Amino acid sequence: MILSPQFRSARNPAFFIAEIGGNHEGDFDYALRLCDLAIDSGADAVKFQLYQGDRLVSAASSPERNKHFKKFELTKSQHIAIAERVRAAGRHYMASVWDEEILAWIDPYMGIHKVGSGDLTCYPMLRTLAKTGKPIVLSTGLANLDEIRASVGFIASQDPRYLSDRKLVLLQCTSAYPTPDNAANLRVITTLSKAFDLPIGYSDHTVGVGAIELAYSLGARVFEKHFTDSRDNKTFRDHQLSLTCDEVRYLMARLARAETLLGTPDKALTVAEAASDHQVSFRRSLHTSRRIEAGETLTEDNVMVLRPRVGICASRYFEVIGQRTAHAIEALAPIREEDLVPRASGSR
Numbered sequence: 001m002i003l004s005p006q007f008r009s010a011r012n013p014a015f016f017i018a019e020i021g022g023n024h025e026g027d028f029d030y031a032l033r034l035c036d037l038a039i040d041s042g043a044d045a046v047k048f049q050l051y052q053g054d055r056l057v058s059a060a061s062s063p064e065r066n067k068h069f070k071k072f073e074l075t076k077s078q079h080i081a082i083a084e085r086v087r088a089a090g091r092h093y094m095a096s097v098w099d100e101e102i103l104a105w106i107d108p109y110m111g112i113h114k115v116g117s118g119d120l121t122c123y124p125m126l127r128t129l130a131k132t133g134k135p136i137v138l139s140t141g142l143a144n145l146d147e148i149r150a151s152v153g154f155i156a157s158q159d160p161r162y163l164s165d166r167k168l169v170l171l172q173c174t175s176a177y178p179t180p181d182n183a184a185n186l187r188v189i190t191t192l193s194k195a196f197d198l199p200i201g202y203s204d205h206t207v208g209v210g211a212i213e214l215a216y217s218l219g220a221r222v223f224e225k226h227f228t229d230s231r232d233n234k235t236f237r238d239h240q241l242s243l244t245c246d247e248v249r250y251l252m253a254r255l256a257r258a259e260t261l262l263g264t265p266d267k268a269l270t271v272a273e274a275a276s277d278h279q280v281s282f283r284r285s286l287h288t289s290r291r292i293e294a295g296e297t298l299t300e301d302n303v304m305v306l307r308p309r310v311g312i313c314a315s316r317y318f319e320v321i322g323q324r325t326a327h328a329i330e331a332l333a334p335i336r337e338e339d340l341v342p343r344a345s346g347s348r
Contacts, residue, residue: 003015003221006112006167012042013255014216015045016044018243019226020047021049021238026071036085041249045094046094047224048082057069092111107132120147130159138152139203141174156168186211202222204225217258229244231244280309287306288329291328291329312334323343325340325341
């Protein structure tokens with residue numbers, strides 16, 4: 001998979017986004033602590049969510065949801081302080097920004113934009129993000145393939161470089177918290193890879209790390225996972241599907257081993273096989289089943305195929321049968337090219 005430079009991790013086998021999201025629950029000091037742990041975990045990016053409850057959820061249509069989001073708000077100065085902290089540590093500061101007014105002041109701190117699944121069809125916000133020209137990571141939860149095509153097409157209509165420069169990453173995602181195993185649908189990663197000439201990743205809401213390991217084997221190279229300090233005694237939903245600092249480190253080690261195991265798509269003799277000399281000891285070559293005299297014709301009765309492959313390869317058995325020997329060959333000896341009478345030119 002070809003990734004634009006912004007998504008090539010210098011420290012991990014894949015670009016990993018630690019999604020703190022709303023796990024700070026509106027507590028700035030807690031947000032800073034989670035931020036520091038995410039940096040220590042080795043994550044490539046630390047991500048938050050920026051919104052104003054009153055500009056995201058209708059207080060009339062959904063008063064409880066509106067109240068929930070307002071409770072989780074942080075101030076402008078707090079968000080900027082977090083962004084500066086992440087950037088000072090040499091990591092990407094990322095956020096799902098659900099408000100154009102907020103985007104205006106947070107955009108200078110962001111090199112990559114994230115679009116949550118809920119905004120995949122929010123074309124006004126997609127237009128604003130595309131105008132920045134910065135790479136976009138687009139989660140595809142709740143969507144079908146036609147909706148994804150339409151959103152990709154809309155972003156490309158605003159700036160064709162999102163396709164030509166591969167600055168748009170699509171994340172397979174299931175917007176259920178937590179996502180049951182039978183709804184993760186990791187094979188969609190393959191579907192997206194075939195449908196779009198774009199980098200593909202995975203936003204994981206399952207419990208644990210197993211889904212990300214499988215997604216990596218399917219070709220996903222950008223990952224997003226909720227992050228916390230601990231799942232113990234937490235009532236907010238997202239903590240329970242989050243990873244801790246040590247778990248992110250464990251996951252990256254697992255992906256590093258997966259990368260080693262996946263190796264190259266080229267099928268050829270490997271360095272390990274060559275070092276073991278098994279291409280000789282495991283394979284068979286032509287040997288005599290008894291002593292053969294000079295000028296004798298080789299037949300299926302006096303030729304056998306034995307390990308090791310120190311004579312003519314067994315793949316040439318039917319080619320050699322019927323040829324005559326140039327000299328005597330002892331029983332069980334390998335048959336070599338120089339043991340045969342050369343065929344006359346043009347003969348078979």
